[in-house]
Amino acid sequence: MKQLTATGTGQTVDEAIENALKELNVAKEKVEVSIIDEGKKGIFGVFGSRPAIVKLKVNINPMEEAKTYLENVIAQMGVTADVEAVENGKELTLNISGADIAKLIGKRGQTLNALQYLVQIVANKYSNDYITVIVDAENYRMRRRETLENLATRLAAKAKKTKTKVVLEPMPSFERKIIHSVLSEVEGVSTVSDGVEPNRHIIIIPE
Template sequence: MSTFTAKTVDDAIEQGLSKLNLKKNNAQINIVQKSRKGFFGIGRKNAIVEIDEITQNKPVDNKTEDKPKENKIVKRPKNRKDINEEALKDLVSYLEPIVKELGIQAELEPKLVNRKFAEINFVTNQEGILIGKHGLTINALQDLSQIYLNHLGFSRLSIQLDTADYRHRRVETLKKLAEKTAREAVASGQPVYLDPMPSFERKVIHSELENSPHVETISSGREPYRSVVIEPQII
């Protein structure tokens, strides 16, 4: 078969038929890859088709020769795990050029944890640049990754980006921050406002202090400047 590439499937087919001097009803057409617009210009893919001429075979006399039975290959429908893994591979392809543009050499290791959660670990010697101040860079990449998955129709699949066990270390830091700030709020009798942080980090603060008899926590402000406020309990 001859292979043809164009911006759309129809364009690729038209191009192939013209070059092979064939009509559509005399051609065997196989769509290898559908076109994709990409996201912000990244991940764009052209359509690829294969075209071959249909050869006209002489009719076989059924009295003298039986027709061979065709072995039909039945394709099994893809399950949710397979579909999520494909989406994760697409996300890796989307992130790789972005990370390179940041001047970071990294190997991306995707992992589908379950039907609703996936991770991508960055193996790199430039963890500090990738993480950024207070996780600003890696959190921005994580937000962008979630937007990309939503764009593909995978809004129920949550993604977490990590490098050098940063997420675990950050959780431990946030827990210590919660306890320290709670003591400050009780000692001063005044609410204490923490720096803005993403929702998954605010949840760590809320969870750490939810059973405290001395303070209570609320979230204040609008994204992306929403922060946790720790207030002393009114007795």
């Protein structure tokens, strides 16, 4: 959890608080306010005046922020869905459920992967320690894992039979990791990742 602070000044305490809130970009109910100086109007509101000074402190829960961000993005996409958060140490899994889930998954999980990437950025913006975020929808990740495992086994057999390299389509690092893991236990082939993100892909090499 990261703690953010901001100091605000203004002609009144309320104005000083509003100025500090703008800097923090958070809602007033999330902050703890400390009044450093209530200020002074001075003669005729000018001579001898002193601005009000406040200090705002907010403790931001990165996992709550990540969940809220994902809910807002889903709503902006015009999809009605529920998001369940499961915390496990420094890992956060956000499970999405609803009627129009296909729109959130996209072709081969591309939309879901993009959402996961954005949510992970938000979570780690507010965290002192790195948080791993997994965004799933109706157990798509499990089904995709099974698909990748079957694909890896099938293409490894092809590479061994033809004695030629097999180049897979680009995929995110966590999906490449599944391919590498499955084929590390298959004799007669090895795997390497090649290319630059987002076009990094796996090559299956017959030995």
